Amino acid sequence: MDGTLGLLGGGSGGGGSSGASANESTVSKVEVVEQDFVGMSSEASSYPAEAELELGLGLSLGGGGAAVKAKPCKWGERGRILTAKDFPSVVSHGSSTPSRFSDTATAAAVGPVSGTKRAADSVCQEGGSPTGGSQVVGWPPIRAYRMNSLVNQAKSQRAEEDKLIGEKDKSPDATKKKIYSKAETNAKEKCHLGFVKVNIDGVPIGRKVDLNAHSCYATLAQMLEDMFFRSATTVKSMGGEEQLTKPSKLLDGSSEFVLTYEDRDGDWMLVGDVPWGMFLGSVKRLRIMRTSEANGLAPRFHERNERQRSKPI
C-alpha cells in the first residue's frame, strides 16, 4: 500500500520505491480507481498468500509498511487509493443514498464508505425517530450507562454553575470563566445523546428515550404514546404490566395521563410550556402522571407545598 503512496505525492518517500516502475504504467489506472471504488480486484480470487506477496510488515517507517511487491496486474488495483477528499467527516454528512459495495469491478460506487450514512438512515434505537444525521447510532461505542452518566454530569455541572452565577460572584474573571464554560457545556449538551428515563404511573420499571432524536414536543409525545400505550405486542409481561387502553394525546389534556418532567432544580413541570430548546437543557427525567395527580402542577409557576405533594416517592 505504501508503494502506491508515491503516486499521490503524499506520505513518506521511502515507500515509493517498491512500486516505482509500476507507477508510471498505472497512473491512468489510478484515476479510474479513485472514482471506481473497488477494494481488491475480483481477478485476484486466490488467497493472497499464494500470490507470492511479500507482506513485509517491517516495523520501520521508511520501508513503508507492507511493501507489496506484487506482480503487476496480478493484483490489479492494490487496495484503495485514497485522498483527503474521500473522507469527509461523518459529522458533516446527513443521510443520503447509501452506495453499494460489491466484488465486481463494475460497481460504480460513488463516494467513500457508506456504512456511516446508512447507519444514519437506519433507525436502530428505541424510540422511533431517526437521529438528526449528525450522529451515528451506537457510536462511539461507549456503554449506555457511561454515556448517560456523562450527560447528567454535564447537566448538573451546568446547574451548579448557574447557582454560583446567581450568587453573584464578584470576581470578573470567575464570572467570565463560568459563563464561558456554561456556553461550552451548552454546546456540548446539544450534541450529547440525551437519553432520559421515563416512568409511567403504575409500572415500576421505567424506559429510556433519546431526546436528541426529536426536534419538537409532538414527535416526543407520539413516541411515548407508542411506547407505553400501543406496544402491547412488544412489551413482555415481566411482572404484570398494565394494559393501558387510552391512546390519546398526552399533551392536549384529552388523555387520562399527562406528561411531566423534572427539571434541573428538582421541580416537576408540565411538558410543553417552554420552548423545546430550553426544555432540552433542563429536563432530567420524564414522568407520565395520572391527570388526577397532576392538578398541583401549574404551567409556569409552582409553589413549594404543591411541589412537595406532586414529588414522586
Next chain:
Amino acid sequence: MNYFPDEVLEHVFDFVASHRDRNAVSLVCRLWHRVERLSRQRVFVGNCYALSPQILIARFPGLKSLTLKGKPHFADFNLVPHDWGGYVQPWIEALSNSRIGLEELRLKRMVVSDESLELLSRSFANFKSLVLVSCEGFTTVGLAAIAANCRFLRELDLQENEIDDHSGHWLSCFPDSCTSLISLNFACLKGEINLAALERLVARSPNLRSLRLNRAVPLETLQNILMRAPQLVDLGTGSYVHDPDSETYNKLKHTILKCKSIRNLSGFLEVAPRCLPAIYPICLNLTSLNLSYAAGIHGSELVKLIRHCAKLQRLWILDCIGDKGLEVVASTCKELQELRVFPSDPFGVGHAAVTENGLVAISVGCPKLHSLLYFCQQMTNAALIAVAKNCPNFIRFRLCILDPTKPDPVTMQPLDNGFGAIVQSCKRLRRLSLSGLLTDWVFLYIGMYAEQLEMLSVAFAGDSDKGMLYVLNGCKKLRKLEIRDSPFGNKALLTDVGKYETMRSLWMSSCEVTLGGCKTLAKEMPRLNVEIINEHDQMEIGSDEQRVEKMYLYRTLVGPRKDAPEFVWTL
C-alpha cells in the same frame, strides 16, 4: 483409566480450576466426564440461550457458582432493542425447584426483575454472592429482598446497572444479625441512601474489604465509614465534595492515614479538586485507580494525583488527561498493565484531547501493558507500529477513533498497516477492536497473524466479502465476531457455515447480508439459532433479496428460544 478410585480423581481435578481446563478434562473419557461433572462447582455460561437450565442442573448437580451472560455485546451501545430477551427468571425458577445449593450468581447483560431477586433470596439458604453487571429491569425493592433474606450474604456487587431507585431504605433491610459482608458496591444507584443505616452496616461488618458508594454519600459519611473500616482494600468514594478548610476535611485527612490497605480506588462522582490532597498518602500503594467517572477533576489535577501512584497496575481515566498527562503516566507508572482512556466529550468536534502521541508515550514507558481501551481523535500507522514494537504483550487491544472512518491524518492512508503490526507482534492477542479507515488488508493480516484471537469487533471497515473470509478462515480460535456497517454479504456468511458451531456467536448489522442468505444458513445449520431483528414492522415477508438490518446467530443445544419478542425472527 480406572486405576484410581473416583475420590482420587476428584482430588486431582480440584487443582484444575479454569473452566476451559475442566471442559477439556471432561472430554477425556466417560469416567472423567462423570467425575468431573459431579465435582464441578463453578460453571460459566457465555450465552444463556445456548442451553437450558434443565441441562445445566442435570449435568452439574454440585453447582454452587453460576455465571450467565445474556444480550449480545452490541446491546451496550443501544443496537439491540429493548425486550430482546436475556431473562434470568427461568434460570432462577429452575434452580430453586432443584436441589442445587446455589451460593453465587454472576449476571451480565441480563434482564433481572424484582420478582427474580425475591425468588433468589428465598430459595438458597447459603446464598453468598450476587454480582450484576450491565443488567436492568429491577428496582431497589429487589435489592431490599436480597438484603433482608440472604442471611450469609458476603457480596453484593452492582456494576453499571440501570436500577429504578424507589428509596434508599433497602440498606436498612440488612438485619442486625448480618455481619458477613465482605464486598458491597452500589455506586450505580442514583438515589438517596439511608446514611445512618450504611454506617451501622459498616460498623458490624468486620470482614468488609470492598466498599463502593454512590453519589448520595457525602464526605462526612465517608469519614465516618473509614474510621470504622480502616481495613478496606477497595474503596469507591461517593460525593467527594467539601470545604478544604473544614473540620470534617481535616478529620478525613487523618483517618485516611490509617487506611493502609487500600489498593483500589474509584468513584469521585462529584469532586472538589482542592480536597484531593487528602488521598495522596494512599496513592503510593494503589494498584488500581478508576477515575473514569470523575469528570470534575481537570487535567492538571489528574496529573498531580498520578505522580503519586508509582505502583499502579490498572488505570481508567478520562481523556482530559491529555497527551501530556499520559506522558506523566508513562514516566510514573512503570508497572502499568491495563489502561483505559474514555472520552469526556464523545461528540466534541475537533479538539484533540488524546492522540496517537499519548499512546506511543505509554508504550515506551509501560512495557508491561497488556490491556488497552483507547478512545482518541486520531491515530497513525507509525504510532501503531511503534506501539506494537514496544508492547508485544497485548492480550486485549481496543482502539476507538471517534470519527469512524478516519484515515492516518499524516499519510491519509488506511490504518491497515498499523493494526497489521499489532497482530503480527502481539502473539498472545485475544481480543481486538478496530476503528479508523480500514480495507480488506487489515483482515488479511488478522487472518494470517492473530492466531490466539477470540473476539473481534469491526465497525465501518473492509471492502468486500474477502475481508470477513480472511478472518473466518484464519482465526482458528475465534469465538465472538461482531460486525456493523461493513460491506460483508452472503458470500462471506455462507462460505464456511461449519465455522459458526465452533464459535459462540456472530453479530452482523447494517451489512450486506440478505434474508435469503440467512435463511440458507439457518437451513444448513440446525444447531444454530439465526435471529433476525426487525424493529419497524417490516415483518411482512420481504423478498429474499432484502438486506437484513440486524442478524445475531449463536450455537445452541436447545433450538429456537420461546421467549423471543415479535420483532425477532428465528429462521
